[in-house]
Amino acid sequence: MSLPAPAPAAAPVPKMEARHLSVRYGEKLAVKDISLALPERQVTALIGPSGCGKSTFLRALNRMNDLIPGARAEGEILLDGASVFDRHIDAVELRRRVGMVFQKSNPFPKSIFENVAYGLRVSGLKDRAALAERVERSLVNAALWDEVKDRLGESALGLSGGQQQRLCIARALAVEPEVVLMDEPASALDPIATAKIEDLIHHLKARYTIAIVTHNMQQAARVSDQTAFFYMGDLVEVGPTEQIFTNPREQRTEDYVTGKFG
Numbered sequence: 001m002s003l004p005a006p007a008p009a010a011a012p013v014p015k016m017e018a019r020h021l022s023v024r025y026g027e028k029l030a031v032k033d034i035s036l037a038l039p040e041r042q043v044t045a046l047i048g049p050s051g052c053g054k055s056t057f058l059r060a061l062n063r064m065n066d067l068i069p070g071a072r073a074e075g076e077i078l079l080d081g082a083s084v085f086d087r088h089i090d091a092v093e094l095r096r097r098v099g100m101v102f103q104k105s106n107p108f109p110k111s112i113f114e115n116v117a118y119g120l121r122v123s124g125l126k127d128r129a130a131l132a133e134r135v136e137r138s139l140v141n142a143a144l145w146d147e148v149k150d151r152l153g154e155s156a157l158g159l160s161g162g163q164q165q166r167l168c169i170a171r172a173l174a175v176e177p178e179v180v181l182m183d184e185p186a187s188a189l190d191p192i193a194t195a196k197i198e199d200l201i202h203h204l205k206a207r208y209t210i211a212i213v214t215h216n217m218q219q220a221a222r223v224s225d226q227t228a229f230f231y232m233g234d235l236v237e238v239g240p241t242e243q244i245f246t247n248p249r250e251q252r253t254e255d256y257v258t259g260k261f262g
């Protein structure tokens with residue numbers, strides 16, 4: 001008697017999904033008809049040469065492009081299956097659920113504590129003990145607590161570049177997002193600080209869905225589960241990271257990941 005065939009592995013659930021997304025700046029079409037899903041609790045790396053639309057795509061996901069005059073999106077973006085363009089969706093609440101970390105760390109000129117507490121205060125949390133607990137938890141989750149716990153009242157601007165970037169990650173985590181978008185979060189950092197951020201990303205994906213833009217191929221290969229290769233506004237290819245780096249389907253992907261152009 002033959003055994004029944006094993007059930008196929010369930011496809012990962014998309015936490016966010018772009019469907020036929022195009023983004024224009026005035027007349028310029030920067031992102032062209034892209035359909036791409038971010039599987040829940042996985043890391044998706046967005047790679048491709050400068051100007052290919054990676055950051056534009058990333059910013060579309062939490063409607064940060066709305067803040068750029070002349071930027072216009074068409075198509076659909078779904079968060080847990082619901083359109084982020086729905087007029088009932090508040091952009092501030094969307095950005096709480098879909099947080100963002102930028103290339104250049106941008107701490108406020110305030111104390112370490114206040115940097116992390118800021119978003120919580122804005123959302124109405126006033127209780128001091130609750131604030132302190134949430135700040136500590138966020139700093140622990142951003143792998144920064146041990147380095148700053150004795151100087152929470154000091155200026156955030158006195159931290160090293162790598163610490164400032166982890167502080168910005170703690171600030172993004174404090175408001176309990178579900179998705180974290182990272183735009184070249186380690187490109188301004190030295191190799192040791194970069195390794196800490198990569199290690200952190202590895203830990204964070206147990207709880208968050210992550211998309212990261214990176215120019216660093218080794219970094220994409222180390223941190224991500226799936227990789228999407230963008231070229232001149234098109235999504236050329238997306239697949240499991242190992243496949244994209246070892247056995248891409250498209251010649252343009254192979255040329256890019258092997259460094260033939262950049």
Ligand SMILES: Nc1ncnc2c1ncn2[C@@H]1O[C@H](COP(=O)(O)OP(=O)(O)OP(=O)(O)O)[C@@H](O)[C@H]1O
Nearest residue numbers: 025028030048049050051052053054055056057068
């Ligand atoms: N605010 C803007 N106004 C007009 N055009 C823009 C704006 N931002 C980006 N663009 C254009 O859109 C295209 C895509 O840019 P985008 O920054 O998304 O690319 P990228 O792949 O992230 O590049 P990089 O790797 O250099 O950051 C480029 O041609 C760029 O010049």
